[in-house]
Amino acid sequence: MTGPLRIGFIPLVDAAALIVAVDKGFTAAEGLEVELVREVSWSNVRDKLNIGLFDAAHLLAPVAIASSLGLGHVKVPIAAPFNLGINGNAITVSPPLHAALMEEIDGDRFDPMVTAKALSRVVAKRRKAGAEPLTFGMTFPFSTHNYQLRFWMAAAGVDPDEDVRLVVLPPPYMVDSLASGHVDAFCVGAPWNSVAVDLGIGHILHFVSDILVRAAEKVLAVRQTWAEKNPDVVAALVRAAVKAAEFIEHPENRDEAAQILAQPERIGVDAEVIQRTLGGRLKISPDGTLRESGRYLLVGREGAGRPDPVQAAWLYAQMVRWGQTALSEAALRTAMGVFRPDLYDAAVGQSGSAKDVSGGPFGAFAGPGFDPQDLAGYLASFEVAHRTR
Amino acid sequence: MSAEQSPKIVIVDESPIRAAILEEGLREAGFTQVVHISEMQSLLARIYAVDPDIILIDLENPSRDVLEQMFQVSRAVRRPIAMFVDQSDSASIQASVEAGVSAYIVDGLKKERIKPILDLCVSRFNAFAKLQEELERTKSQLEDRKIIERAKGILMRVKGLTEDEAYVLMRSTAMREKKKIGEIAQSIITASEMLK
Numbered sequence: 001m002t003g004p005l006r007i008g009f010i011p012l013v014d015a016a017a018l019i020v021a022v023d024k025g026f027t028a029a030e031g032l033e034v035e036l037v038r039e040v041s042w043s044n045v046r047d048k049l050n051i052g053l054f055d056a057a058h059l060l061a062p063v064a065i066a067s068s069l070g071l072g073h074v075k076v077p078i079a080a081p082f083n084l085g086i087n088g089n090a091i092t093v094s095p096p097l098h099a100a101l102m103e104e105i106d107g108d109r110f111d112p113m114v115t116a117k118a119l120s121r122v123v124a125k126r127r128k129a130g131a132e133p134l135t136f137g138m139t140f141p142f143s144t145h146n147y148q149l150r151f152w153m154a155a156a157g158v159d160p161d162e163d164v165r166l167v168v169l170p171p172p173y174m175v176d177s178l179a180s181g182h183v184d185a186f187c188v189g190a191p192w193n194s195v196a197v198d199l200g201i202g203h204i205l206h207f208v209s210d211i212l213v214r215a216a217e218k219v220l221a222v223r224q225t226w227a228e229k230n231p232d233v234v235a236a237l238v239r240a241a242v243k244a245a246e247f248i249e250h251p252e253n254r255d256e257a258a259q260i261l262a263q264p265e266r267i268g269v270d271a272e273v274i275q276r277t278l279g280g281r282l283k284i285s286p287d288g289t290l291r292e293s294g295r296y297l298l299v300g301r302e303g304a305g306r307p308d309p310v311q312a313a314w315l316y317a318q319m320v321r322w323g324q325t326a327l328s329e330a331a332l333r334t335a336m337g338v339f340r341p342d343l344y345d346a347a348v349g350q351s352g353s354a355k356d357v358s359g360g361p362f363g364a365f366a367g368p369g370f371d372p373q374d375l376a377g378y379l380a381s382f383e384v385a386h387r388t389r
Numbered sequence: 390m391s392a393e394q395s396p397k398i399v400i401v402d403e404s405p406i407r408a409a410i411l412e413e414g415l416r417e418a419g420f421t422q423v424v425h426i427s428e429m430q431s432l433l434a435r436i437y438a439v440d441p442d443i444i445l446i447d448l449e450n451p452s453r454d455v456l457e458q459m460f461q462v463s464r465a466v467r468r469p470i471a472m473f474v475d476q477s478d479s480a481s482i483q484a485s486v487e488a489g490v491s492a493y494i495v496d497g498l499k500k501e502r503i504k505p506i507l508d509l510c511v512s513r514f515n516a517f518a519k520l521q522e523e524l525e526r527t528k529s530q531l532e533d534r535k536i537i538e539r540a541k542g543i544l545m546r547v548k549g550l551t552e553d554e555a556y557v558l559m560r561s562t563a564m565r566e567k568k569k570i571g572e573i574a575q576s577i578i579t580a581s582e583m584l585k
Contacts, residue, residue, distance in 0.1 A: 041453040043491070051483050072460045073472055074482075140454055141461050167433070168458040170451030182430060324461070 009058035013190035014085035021244035030236035080219035081343035088297035116156030137186035155366035190277035200286035209295035213363025216311035238347035245300025307339035313372035396442035533571035540574035
């Protein structure tokens, strides 16, 4: 290798393992010199990784799959040897929408089926009154945020393409857009939900772990060809990320990790806000109501770091469900092949047979159990969908 | 532009100077229908109001992700837009990303029509970056000169040197320590403030 590795990231808490790996010296200990480059859009991260300006990147898991399939952009096969985060997003709604939902709610307000049904009643009422459809912000067409919002509302019959508007917004603009009424709600990663709550302009309605118990969020992505040419570098990078993730997950290290992440050239928000996310203890309403969850964001625990191809299959299934691509056996195999537990295992010296290390149930709150062997059957079970052809 | 009408071009850029430089270049090249959008609120609605054939956006703009939504087939999107990628010409993609600009086109627009626009865009963006660099350099030179003057004054006062002697002392120290004379001057100022 000549020169330092250039690795792109977006300032979000789920880049934690990558940032801590570099700033706490885990990459240096592996003999790697790394330059972290903060980016402003997922499109930039994708393009710079694709053309080789970045060697690796913090990337939305669905973008890694879309790139490998050539959806929406040039086809560049991507390999994900490390999973940077499981879960970590939340759905935040404006105070007026929150009030409207609470008026319609019938049951446990943390039960996503209960809130989705309330949403469907709010949508129906607004339509009757001739009001504009509700607008939901999310971060990218190929994003977990997009799929999680859709999965949630569609479970109660709300069609995300007909009954409401879904718009892409860069994460740093989410809070302003909610404040100005440009959107009524959004689904985004940390720290933006907490920022909205602190400003008194939003209520966290759901942690996405309410909707799916386990969902792959961001990956450490490299070009497949680059991974083939630089197996030792990939392995060293994975080991450094594994160590960083372990470091972050120790409660006694949370202070230090949050300090590192809070640096202006990294995430650039208050360390205390980052702490909340790492600890899964979030203020969900401007009145100070707290909610705690052991599943808010998994950085390294419960086998979070090991890429799970079944997660890739689930994301691919969402692309098909919402008409971003047509169902094909070959594409499914390509999608699953993006997540590389074999590279992870090789790096940490784990035997490839240890399949039980990762995986675990999706725990979707609605719909049938997920079976990648029968995607057609799985997809056919959903009433609301927009499949192509 | 006789046979074909000039395509409608939208420039999405928060830098008014760079947008002006680009717009001027496009007009000179005969592209008369150019609209500059600098306000990012409701960006898609603004773009649809213009209904352009080509959209140019700078890569420092987080709203680039908003444009990606235009590939999607949904009610919010009226005309299908694609990112301009010429699979046969990866050098041009590289050049545009490095220059910091990206192009989106209405699906079906001919490659021959967009290529010269993108090339022009790349050269104007590069020219702007160079301009900015020069400006930065001039600024820091000016800053350096002020610092050197102050440090010179301190040396003259404390060590009883003439102006020339003070300057020579700083320069030879800088050369010996392989540092810039501005850095040496700054350390003299810092040290003298600490010893006050």
